[in-house]
Amino acid sequence: xxxxxxxxxxxxxxxxxxxxxxxxxxxxxxxxxxxxxxxxxxxxxxxxxxxxxxxxxxxxxxxxxxxxxxxxxxxxxxxxxxxxxxxxxxxxxxxxxxxxxxxxxxxxxxxxxxxxxxxxxxxxxxxxxxxxxxxx
Numbered sequence: 001x002x003x004x005x006x007x008x009x010x011x012x013x014x015x016x017x018x019x020x021x022x023x024x025x026x027x028x029x030x031x032x033x034x035x036x037x038x039x040x041x042x043x044x045x046x047x048x049x050x051x052x053x054x055x056x057x058x059x060x061x062x063x064x065x066x067x068x069x070x071x072x073x074x075x076x077x078x079x080x081x082x083x084x085x086x087x088x089x090x091x092x093x094x095x096x097x098x099x100x101x102x103x104x105x106x107x108x109x110x111x112x113x114x115x116x117x118x119x120x121x122x123x124x125x126x127x128x129x130x131x132x133x134x135x136x
Contacts, residue, residue, distance in 0.1 A: 018066040031118035
């Protein structure tokens with residue numbers, strides 16, 4: 001199986017779980033030294049600091065799901081694969097209220113470390129004008 005096919009399969013498993021609100025496969029795919037530029041104006045310099053932020057979002061929600069749309073996957077080398085996509089974070093707050101939908105763009109960089117593929121860089125930007133929030 002090619003590196004691209006390996007990541008397509010691994011990414012499908014991660015995203016199938018996050019679409020159902022199960023973030024454990026995503027957490028397991030993150031490298032300990034992952035660098036994350038997320039939708040807040042902050043660089044998370046490792047897995048632990050990013051997970052603290054992610055847990056705070058999930059703790060405030062009744063349910064949370066995350067999906068990709070129009071994703072592309074390309075192998076840069078035999079050990080580096082880049083995934084680009086439009087993403088959608090759907091959060092239902094605890095205690096009721098309107099669900100929050102955030103749509104944007106994402107880039108995940110996978111690197112093969114030994115026999116495992118790990119996400120070493122993750123970037124996610126919101127669409128600021130909301131014009132892309134309806135069809136994703």
